[in-house]
Amino acid sequence: MRSLLFVPGDSEKKLDKGFATGADVVIVDLEDSVAPDRKPAAREISAEFVAARRGAAAPRIYVRINDLDSGMADADLAAVIAARPDGVMLPKCASSADLARLSVKLRVHEAEAGLADGATSIIAIMTETARGLLAASSYLQPMPRLAGLTWGAEDLSADIGARQTRDAAGRYTDVFRLARAMTLLAATATESAAIDTVYVDFRDLAGLAAECAEAERDGFTAKMAIHPAQVPVINSAFTPSLESVEEARALIAAFAEAGNPGVVGIGGKMFDRPHLRRAERLLARAGPIV
Numbered sequence: 001m002r003s004l005l006f007v008p009g010d011s012e013k014k015l016d017k018g019f020a021t022g023a024d025v026v027i028v029d030l031e032d033s034v035a036p037d038r039k040p041a042a043r044e045i046s047a048e049f050v051a052a053r054r055g056a057a058a059p060r061i062y063v064r065i066n067d068l069d070s071g072m073a074d075a076d077l078a079a080v081i082a083a084r085p086d087g088v089m090l091p092k093c094a095s096s097a098d099l100a101r102l103s104v105k106l107r108v109h110e111a112e113a114g115l116a117d118g119a120t121s122i123i124a125i126m127t128e129t130a131r132g133l134l135a136a137s138s139y140l141q142p143m144p145r146l147a148g149l150t151w152g153a154e155d156l157s158a159d160i161g162a163r164q165t166r167d168a169a170g171r172y173t174d175v176f177r178l179a180r181a182m183t184l185l186a187a188t189a190t191e192s193a194a195i196d197t198v199y200v201d202f203r204d205l206a207g208l209a210a211e212c213a214e215a216e217r218d219g220f221t222a223k224m225a226i227h228p229a230q231v232p233v234i235n236s237a238f239t240p241s242l243e244s245v246e247e248a249r250a251l252i253a254a255f256a257e258a259g260n261p262g263v264v265g266i267g268g269k270m271f272d273r274p275h276l277r278r279a280e281r282l283l284a285r286a287g288p289i290v
């Protein structure tokens, strides 16, 4: 999972188009990109879309429902779970307790639809409120269903009353950098995918590429997109290069040849267990892609 493309759930045209963009995941959105009076139509259109497209080799399909305190989440789940999306994206997640709340709801809908318990995965947006960000330390171990964690800047800025999310030089200001860092740490602790937030200026592909490169450097393995043009840029940034795959293979082989010690020297440089773990993770990520 490298790219996750948001598509408004009330737009049949965009749903069709989004499915053919090469995105690894299509996120059918029932939340912010759908106006309140369009929610019922969006639920119907989304369920039909998921039912028609499920089982295709790619992309995977997630549905972003409305948050658990919106009063709309139950109707969202009732409309879409029987259509069998691969997963649900939970916005404005207040803490890992919300994941448990959502899991209980999913279990009921799965049972009603004759699906296996646990058939639906979860990706959570964990920094959209101050409360959610402060609860980052509640994500401490792997949780059933949790496939990934991501962060959002726009809703957080509204919550705290920040007028901008970036400074004059275009860098995120402190609170948003904190949100980004906490997401990375929480994803690591829960052994789920660390997914970087959207880049809203969708005509600026050079800016997107630079932000992808920074995210990949820091440990994110995927990024969300809002426009089809962003998908190839993201896919390319998060596909491990052949060179890095070869390096990782050589490192793993060197440890094995040396009898799996704590540390090896290769070409005059020291490599120890953290390097080995990083190499193994890179290969696991490259597996389905390269």
Ligand code: COA
Residues within 6 Å of the ligand: 005, 006, 007, 008, 013, 014, 015, 017, 018, 029, 032, 033, 198, 202, 226, 227, 228
């Ligand atoms: N998924 C699928 N198709 C999309 C798309 C998306 N996210 N964004 C744009 N397209 C389509 C357009 O419909 C258009 O199709 P057409 O050529 O057949 O008319 C084509 O791609 C080019 O779009 P463009 O004219 O460049 O952009 P736009 O002005 O139509 O749309 C947005 C701009 C921002 C409204 C649109 O990209 C969008 O809806 N993005 C997703 C928003 C979202 O889900 N936000 C919630 C998460 S933050």
Ligand code: MG
Residues within 6 Å of the ligand: 032, 091, 152, 154, 155
């Ligand atoms: Mg939002």
